[in-house]
Amino acid sequence: xxxxxxxxxxxxxxxxxxxxxxxxxxxxxxxxxxxxxxxxxxxxxxxxxxxxxxxxxxxxxxxxxxxxxxxxxxxxxxxxxxxxxxxxxxxxxxxxxxxxxxxxxxxxxxxxxxxxxxxxxxxxxxxxxxxxxxxxxxxxxxxxxxxxxxxxxxxxxxxxxxxxxxxxxxxxxxxxxxxxxxxxxxxxxxxxxxxxxxxxxxxxxxxxxxxxxxxxxxxxxxxxxxxxxxxxxxxxxxxxxxxxxxxxxxxxxxxxxxxxxxxxxxxxxxxxxxxxxxxxxxxxxxxxxxxxxxxxxxxxxx
Numbered sequence: 001x002x003x004x005x006x007x008x009x010x011x012x013x014x015x016x017x018x019x020x021x022x023x024x025x026x027x028x029x030x031x032x033x034x035x036x037x038x039x040x041x042x043x044x045x046x047x048x049x050x051x052x053x054x055x056x057x058x059x060x061x062x063x064x065x066x067x068x069x070x071x072x073x074x075x076x077x078x079x080x081x082x083x084x085x086x087x088x089x090x091x092x093x094x095x096x097x098x099x100x101x102x103x104x105x106x107x108x109x110x111x112x113x114x115x116x117x118x119x120x121x122x123x124x125x126x127x128x129x130x131x132x133x134x135x136x137x138x139x140x141x142x143x144x145x146x147x148x149x150x151x152x153x154x155x156x157x158x159x160x161x162x163x164x165x166x167x168x169x170x171x172x173x174x175x176x177x178x179x180x181x182x183x184x185x186x187x188x189x190x191x192x193x194x195x196x197x198x199x200x201x202x203x204x205x206x207x208x209x210x211x212x213x214x215x216x217x218x219x220x221x222x223x224x225x226x227x228x229x230x231x232x233x234x235x236x237x238x239x240x241x242x243x244x245x246x247x248x249x250x251x252x253x254x255x256x257x258x259x260x261x262x263x264x265x266x267x268x269x270x271x272x273x274x275x276x277x278x279x280x281x282x283x284x285x286x287x288x289x290x291x292x293x294x295x296x297x298x299x300x301x302x
Contacts, residue, residue, distance in 0.1 A: 033080030052106030060087035068140025164244030234263030
């Protein structure tokens with residue numbers, strides 16, 4: 001229970017009552033946002049997929065950005081500080097992905113095709129059929145890649161944090177609720193209150209880890225992505241090591257790369273200023289200016 005377990009513990013903690021403060025898991029007194037993203041039931045809605053209801057919230061006005069949080073026990077609130085900034089200039093569609101927060105688990109096997117279809121169900125529910133920007137972290141970034149590969153007409157650009165090439169077996173182990181509870185019982189107790197199927201949470205954790213342990217993401221996916229992509233990675237990321245994100249950069253036709261100094265997988269928490277500046281520049285740039293970065297060959301001489 002190593003890489004994916006540790007990554008899951010960086011996800012945000014939501015309180016069951018949207019009038020309460022929210023916090024990151026084990027973050028102590030640090031506050032990410034005054035808005036309880038993912039548990040703002042006053043504005044929350046549901047989109048129906050083939051076998052699950054997917055919860056989402058909408059903030060701001062302007063060109064839309066679909067927001068996809070991290071996996072495991074990730075929640076939209078983990079991105080709260082950046083969302084506070086983005087919603088001043090864009091319309092944010094903030095969804096809780098299948099099996100997370102207020103979204104149902106469903107009964108079909110987990111796949112990225114399924115995750116992509118869930119995201120489009122939310123956009124369809126809002127009658128947004130034109131290409132949109134997508135901002136995804138980790139699992140959310142891989143979902144964004146899949147949407148762009150399968151449905152290129154629905155994606156204008158992607159800002160991705162912590163998601164490079166991936167080979168089966170890189171993530172392995174278990175994710176047990178009892179272990180999560182040992183780290184933060186309040187997280188488990190209050191997440192159970194907002195989940196529509198809390199009794200299935202461990203079942204979902206098992207399915208999620210099985211799904212991730214078999215995942216391969218490489219040239220077949222990245223080679224199909226034609227929209228502009230911003231790849232962001234912390235220089236200390238052990239979930240998506242810099243080399244894997246660089247490899248993805250080499251495989252995507254129209255990409256640019258930002259390595260965030262002194263930052264782990266959660267670069268948006270570890271070095272907010274650098275991460276936010278890169279995202280801000282990318283999402284606000286006129287689409288015609290987002291030309292591909294030059295792909296530089298590796299120096300084979302040592």
